[in-house]
Amino acid sequence: MAKVRLKDVAAVAGVSQGTASNVFNRPETVTPELRTLVLDAAARLGYTGPQPVARMLRSGKVGLVALLTDESAADVISDAYGRRLLAGAARACDAAGIGLTIVGDAAKGETRSGWSVETALADGFVLYCFAEDEIFERVRRRNLPFVGIDGGRRAGVVSVGIDDEVAAAEAMKTLTGVGHRRIGILSMELSGEGGGGPVDPDEQFSATYETTQLRLKGYRREAAAVGLEPQDLPTFQTFKDEASVANGVAWLMDRPEPPTAIAAMSDVIAMIAVSQLKARGYGVPDDVSVVGFDGVPEGAYLDPPLTTVAQPAEEKGEAAVEILLGTRVSQNLVLPAKVISRRSVAPKGR
Amino acid sequence: MAKVRLKDVAAVAGVSQGTASNVFNRPETVTPELRTLVLDAAARLGYTGPQPVARMLRSGKVGLVALLTDESAADVISDAYGRRLLAGAARACDAAGIGLTIVGDAAKGETRSGWSVETALADGFVLYCFAEDEIFERVRRRNLPFVGIDGGRRAGVVSVGIDDEVAAAEAMKTLTGVGHRRIGILSMELSGEGGGGPVDPDEQFSATYETTQLRLKGYRREAAAVGLEPQDLPTFQTFKDEASVANGVAWLMDRPEPPTAIAAMSDVIAMIAVSQLKARGYGVPDDVSVVGFDGVPEGAYLDPPLTTVAQPAEEKGEAAVEILLGTRVSQNLVLPAKVISRRSVAPKGR
DNA sequence: GGGTAATATTGAATCGGTTCATATATTTCA
DNA sequence: TGAAATATATGAACCGATTCAATATTACCC
Numbered sequence: 001m002a003k004v005r006l007k008d009v010a011a012v013a014g015v016s017q018g019t020a021s022n023v024f025n026r027p028e029t030v031t032p033e034l035r036t037l038v039l040d041a042a043a044r045l046g047y048t049g050p051q052p053v054a055r056m057l058r059s060g061k062v063g064l065v066a067l068l069t070d071e072s073a074a075d076v077i078s079d080a081y082g083r084r085l086l087a088g089a090a091r092a093c094d095a096a097g098i099g100l101t102i103v104g105d106a107a108k109g110e111t112r113s114g115w116s117v118e119t120a121l122a123d124g125f126v127l128y129c130f131a132e133d134e135i136f137e138r139v140r141r142r143n144l145p146f147v148g149i150d151g152g153r154r155a156g157v158v159s160v161g162i163d164d165e166v167a168a169a170e171a172m173k174t175l176t177g178v179g180h181r182r183i184g185i186l187s188m189e190l191s192g193e194g195g196g197g198p199v200d201p202d203e204q205f206s207a208t209y210e211t212t213q214l215r216l217k218g219y220r221r222e223a224a225a226v227g228l229e230p231q232d233l234p235t236f237q238t239f240k241d242e243a244s245v246a247n248g249v250a251w252l253m254d255r256p257e258p259p260t261a262i263a264a265m266s267d268v269i270a271m272i273a274v275s276q277l278k279a280r281g282y283g284v285p286d287d288v289s290v291v292g293f294d295g296v297p298e299g300a301y302l303d304p305p306l307t308t309v310a311q312p313a314e315e316k317g318e319a320a321v322e323i324l325l326g327t328r329v330s331q332n333l334v335l336p337a338k339v340i341s342r343r344s345v346a347p348k349g350r
Numbered sequence: 351m352a353k354v355r356l357k358d359v360a361a362v363a364g365v366s367q368g369t370a371s372n373v374f375n376r377p378e379t380v381t382p383e384l385r386t387l388v389l390d391a392a393a394r395l396g397y398t399g400p401q402p403v404a405r406m407l408r409s410g411k412v413g414l415v416a417l418l419t420d421e422s423a424a425d426v427i428s429d430a431y432g433r434r435l436l437a438g439a440a441r442a443c444d445a446a447g448i449g450l451t452i453v454g455d456a457a458k459g460e461t462r463s464g465w466s467v468e469t470a471l472a473d474g475f476v477l478y479c480f481a482e483d484e485i486f487e488r489v490r491r492r493n494l495p496f497v498g499i500d501g502g503r504r505a506g507v508v509s510v511g512i513d514d515e516v517a518a519a520e521a522m523k524t525l526t527g528v529g530h531r532r533i534g535i536l537s538m539e540l541s542g543e544g545g546g547g548p549v550d551p552d553e554q555f556s557a558t559y560e561t562t563q564l565r566l567k568g569y570r571r572e573a574a575a576v577g578l579e580p581q582d583l584p585t586f587q588t589f590k591d592e593a594s595v596a597n598g599v600a601w602l603m604d605r606p607e608p609p610t611a612i613a614a615m616s617d618v619i620a621m622i623a624v625s626q627l628k629a630r631g632y633g634v635p636d637d638v639s640v641v642g643f644d645g646v647p648e649g650a651y652l653d654p655p656l657t658t659v660a661q662p663a664e665e666k667g668e669a670a671v672e673i674l675l676g677t678r679v680s681q682n683l684v685l686p687a688k689v690i691s692r693r694s695v696a697p698k699g700r
Numbered sequence: 701g702g703g704t705a706a707t708a709t710t711g712a713a714t715c716g717g718t719t720c721a722t723a724t725a726t727t728t729c730a
Numbered sequence: 731t732g733a734a735a736t737a738t739a740t741g742a743a744c745c746g747a748t749t750c751a752a753t754a755t756t757a758c759c760c
Contacts, residue, residue, distance in 0.1 A: 048493055057403050357746075
């Protein structure tokens with residue numbers, strides 16, 4: 001059974017191809033008789049409707065938004081925070097009747113895998129990746145609209161995010177507010193290049209990891225309010241993996257004066273930290289309080305339930321897509337974050 | 351700045367359009383001089399590379415696999431089980447260098463939203479939805495390859511799944527094996543139409559919910575081994591939401607002889623059930639043991655950690671895509687499931 | 701140097717539709 | 731009744747590339 005095209009249907013129905021096209025796209029402009037004629041012919045020939053690709057070639061739109069990320073698509077789906085972003089974006093796409101796809105490993109440009117910044121079908125991009133100039137450049141070359149998430153205030157890029165500095169300050173306040181003064185920080189990525197490890201209080205970092213820096217700044221600002229200087233806040237750079245967080249916990253707790261509280265820059269880090277602390281025999285929060293960042297749902301089920309500062313991740317994804325589609329107008333959208341107090345933080349020295 | 355096409359680049363470079371095309375697609379077939387000539391012209395004109403849509407029109411492939419589901423895309427991402435499927439599918443797509451997209455609300459055909467079975471760009475479908483004839487018919491019409499997940503043994507449909515009956519039997523055995531004889535079942539959807547509620551032991555159901563039926567059958571078979579008949583296994587149909595599960599728990603526990611153990615057909619149901627039981631003052635597992643189904647990661651963090659029968663969800667998604675792409679050959683692939691014993695099940699009458 | 705094989709380049713056909721200016725038929729209205 | 735307005739249908743142009751048979755060029759060998 002050979003492939004059947006609109007042209008064939010039109011021929012069999014005895015109408016022009018243009019009319020046949022209208023039957024499928026603007027049925028109201030075609031008389032009912034002709035319409036059924038065409039539909040019948042289509043049914044008889046087994047015509048499956050206009051082929052999406054061809055339709056889109058002409059109309060210029062593909063009906064697809066791409067979420068661009070540094071990680072692999074599978075990782076974004078698995079990650080507690082990335083997943084919420086994704087769900088929000090999906091909701092907005094649903095509402096607009098368009099599709100969503102993930103373009104992963106954005107940074108790996110050389111290989112030009114089949115589904116990359118340059119080759120992916122899309123009407124626009126949502127950028128969920130570190131703000132590397134190179135990526136921006138590649139996205140720009142596509143000549144498609146794009147919106148950044150957590151992207152910072154880069155000139156000319158519209159983005160949605162939260163005020164990370166303020167949010168981090170509030171997280172720190174949950175600790176200092178109940179008397180903690182020996183506080184360790186488990187940071188997200190600050191410098192590229194695998195490393196990890198202790199962070200020098202005076203170190204300066206590239207603009208790539210703006211989010212991390214803002215959170216660090218927020219922690220320090222709030223700590224300063226109770227007289228703690230950066231060097232009083234032992235800080236360890238981790239990644240999302242178990243091993244680096246375990247190292248961080250070990251480094252913090254093996255200090256001469258181990259912290260009585262830990263601020264983790266993400267809930268994922270916090271959750272690993274809690275399990276590491278427990279494994280090392282520390283009670284949470286009896287010996288060590290822990291505050292996370294993000295507000296992922298799993299935090300509520302943790303034992304003990306995790307205190308955190310919740311950011312509206314779904315709404316971020318949703319807003320990004322809406323702005324992209326023009327459904328919502330905004331330049332740099334700053335959404336609110338708020339502290340959720342649960343049991344992983346307790347007053348000091350109980 | 352007007353749009354610039356390959357044609358323009360070719361003209362400026364002084365070569366034919368065919369050669370220009372080759373520069374981008376088969377660079378090795380073109381002499382270095384010409385290549386740089388074309389590339390220079392492209393750079394000068396601001397040509398951003400071949401437009402994906404057009405490229406795909408001609409080549410016939412779009413480089414995209416679509417996961418088709420009944421639910422909304424956002425729900426699949428949020429759901430603990432669906433998400434794992436998705437992650438596995440994403441991994442396989444990554445490996446193959448193609449993209450992944452979700453087509454949600456598959457059943458809503460009438461509306462023909464912009465991204466539906468008929469309109470989505472895709473080279474093939476992975477079906478994660480209830481096995482309704484109508485949907486199969488619509489997918490078939492696309493004339494694209496497809497693979498079902500948990501789809502049952504429908505003739506002519508290649509699918510990947512587990513042996514639900516055997517797996518459910520093993521779940522039941524975790525209960526009967528430690529002495530439980532008063533066992534309640536919280537079922538997934540058995541009959542469409544919102545309802546929910548107690549299930550008549552003799553009721554027959556449509557083939558649509560095959561997975562549910564197989565699990566029920568497995569439970570009953572194993573229970574029969576210790577002399578329990580279907581009418582001895584009070585069964586309640588729930589959906590994924592909190593309310594219906596709460597109703598189910600209430601119905602079970604308010605019986606004259608409340609169960610000492612509950613078999614839940616999914617971990618999501620089990621997790622809600624546990625929280626409901628605790629809210630009603632029952633100890634888990636002291637008063638009531640609970641076994642789930644699926645093996646979602648969250649189950650391990652639950653208090654108490656959930657006993658369940660784990661199915662290889664990621665691998666299901668991965669295998670489905672691989673079969674779809676021809677990377678892996680198989681007809682009906684049956685993957686293994688295995689019991690994970692944790693603390694939510696305890697011997698009876700402790 | 702001539703003939704053949706190998707390699708590069710061209711140009712036109714093609715993918716499968718949508719769109720729009722134009723032609724034709726039908727209504728409306730004074 | 732006739733002119734203007736409105737509703738339908740047509741056919742060709744076009745979307746932006748890829749592909750492939752045909753041709754031009756270069757290389758190779760005796």
